[in-house]
Amino acid sequence: KMSSGAADLRQRKKQNCTESDKMAPEERNKENSKLGRSPKYMLIQRFAKLFFGCLAAVTSGMMYAVYLSTYHERKFWFSSRQELEREITFQGDSAIYYSFYKELLKAPSFERGVYELTHNNKTISLKTINAVQQMTLYPELIASVLYQASGSEEVIEPVYFYIGIVFGLQGIYVTALFVTSWVMSGTWLAGMLTVAWFIINRTDTTRIDYSIPSRENWALPYFACQVAALTGYLKKNLNCSAEKFCYLLVSASTYTFMMMWEYSHYLLFVQAVSLFLLDSFALAQTEKVHEVYKIYLFSLFLGYLLQFENSALLVSPLLSLVAALMLSKCLQMNMKKGTFMSRLMKIMYIYLVLTITVTLNFLLKMFVPHKENEHLLKFIEVKLGLNTTKNFTMNWLLCQESLQAPSQDFFLRLTQSSLLPFYILVLIICLFSVTQVIFRRICGEPLKETIKLEDGRIGERPEIVYHVIHTILLGCLAMCLEGMKYLWTPYVCMLAAFGVCSPELWMTLFKWLRLKAVHPILLALILSMAVPTIIGFSLWKEFFPRIMTELSELQEFYDPDTVELMTWIKRQAPVAAVFAGSPQLMGVIKLCTGWMVSSLPLYNDDDLLKRNENIYQIYSKRSAEDIYKILTSYKANFLIIEDSICNEVGPVRGCRVKDLLDIANGHVVCEEGDSYAYSKYGRFCHEIKMNYSPYVNYFTRVYWNRSYFVYKINTVISFQS
Secondary structure, eight states: OHHHHHHHHHHHHHHHHHHHHHHHHHHHHHHHHHHTOOHHHHHHHHHHHHHHHHHHHHHHHHHHHHHHHHHHHHHHOGGGSOHHHHHHTSOTHHHHHHHHHHHHHHSSSHHHHHHHHHTBOSSBTTOOBOHHHHTTOHHHHHHHHHHHHTTGGGTSOHHHHHHHHHHHHHHHHHHHHHHHHHHHHSOHHHHHHHHHHHHHTHHHHOOTTTOTTOHHHHHHHHHHHHHHHHHHHHSSSOOHHHHHHHHHHHHHHHHHHHHHOTTHHHHHHHHHHHHHHHHHTTOSOHHHHHHHHHHHHHHHHHHHHHTTSOHHHHTOHHHHHHHHHHHHGGGOTTOSSOOHHHHHHHHHHHHHHHHHHHHHHHHHHHHSOOOOOHHHHHHHHHHTTSOOOOOHHHHHHHHSGGGSOOOHHHHHHHHHTTHHHHHHHHHHHHHHHHHHHHHHHHTTOOOOSSOOGGGOOGGGOHHHHHHHHHHHHHHHHHHHOGGGHHHHHHHHHHHHHHHHHOHHHHHHHHHHHTOOSSOHHHHHHHHHHHHHHHHHHHHHHHHHHHHHHHHHSOOOOOOHHHHHHHHHHHHHSOTTOEEESOHHHHHHHHHHHOOEESOOSOOSOHHHHHHHHHHGGGGSSOOHHHHHHHHHHTTOOEEEEEHHHHTOOOSSTTOSHHHHHHHHTTOEEEETTEEEEOOSSOOHHHHGGGOOTTHHHHEEEEEEOSSEEEEEEOSSOOOOO
């Protein structure tokens, strides 16, 4: 019976496809004959609209990529700098990613380069790592293959090729947002407005200015393509060829996104929750939603195999949710027919899915060996106020700006560009319309197969409902963590632009207001053109001069102290030397010199987090002997003290590195509401500069400038009076 039922379902889907393919031209021909237009005229009109829309989308993406390239050149004077000065512009984790790209290009063959990365023992002292798996280096693998296979060695320098790919992907990102807004609204005017808002609010839509090689800059363009394809896939009355194209694009982009970013499955989990709610309220075709679930499963399985059996994917909430949905699918019988039992079963179904998801995830974490970051769970506990801690790493993460709640300046910037007010307006209208539709479905009223403009029911379109739910979920995350705004704000631009350009949204509003003085359809069409045009002109007048000024100004970025330090290391330090210092500086040293380091600015490995905390003790109030033991345990030969950390004057007292170390080490005494740091030893980074015993017994200063002090760690300790 089950097999025959499945066959019937497939047969019905095929019939629906063929019927829609046949009916669509017939309906269009009838409509055209009423308007006195020939089918040939309409075909030319549709082709012209599609051609110019695609041209505008591609042009927008290319112009944005050129804009980023020009701005980057103006900011760093990239073309006029030496290789070392260029590499210093990559800071923190960005330096690590680019350093492995360099190593791949230097390897005698691509296979040898991959082997050295997967068995890497030349980066971190006393530690062999699979850098491809641990740092998700698939973008660097692809970039190095393209650079060598395209014969670009004699045409373009490796650094320009690398950042050119990233800027090109950002162009694809903008194009995908353009297309998504266009598909939802039916006019590419919405796409133009999306791009304008995205660029104007660039500070809050992307991190490309600060960290070019970061994983999200490689991954989010693919996610934007997936969202664009999913938007088209969820549309009603889609012909078979378009549906298949959207399905294939969703599949390819989902898998690519998962390979590019280690945290991609969390974002896909949020998307899966949106689709689950969409299906639970019977607002989309169940078959389509479950096809997307299968894409998730396939991508997780393929990702697990090709990411060296990455156990984090097995214990991800995405897998647990999709598995629970597939298991609960058989209980979803007779739920969408409006009976009291079906409504009761729907509530039970949602509860069942949530219960199975939590249970499955708990069981998987019990039985599957995994190295999922336990500090993430502890961080969430402390962030929500469920726990307190003195742990240095946890408090350091809590002090990071990206993990704070968003500032008032963020909302002020969105308001000044008129983005936030229009987003709230569009969201409220869509939410009310969706609520009406859900109420009708609970009362047993079926959805309309075809929605006309005069119906004013924008909440019945499944792709709109999906985006409303998705943007609300992402918005909730962005309200908790400022770093999440880079995921939320681009879709705020897209949803707001779609809303003001959509006649259906204005018609939905006028249906509620019951306008009689003016014909609502005519007014909706006028407003859908007039409002975005007015917004566009006001944005052009206010922000275009600022953007042109930004591109014309030459900015000064020069760090002579760091250049001098790297030059000294390359000339004076032994090849086998191991350096110790702050993780951010160690990343730059690894990139610019190739020397081995004792720690890296990576936060997905518990051992590296512990190393970072131990080496940060050079800025604490501990004895010279304690610091010496810590550094020699990692086989470090040289220690670098940064004056900016040692004498840090942070805006928030208690978030400076030395304050966090004092708290973790129990060197803080509270008296009458005030906190004081107390220890029988002075702060190591200050005391070592005094050049007196016992510090000179363990460490010998070999180089210094205004920002850095380099000490050789003595192998033979001489106790001098």
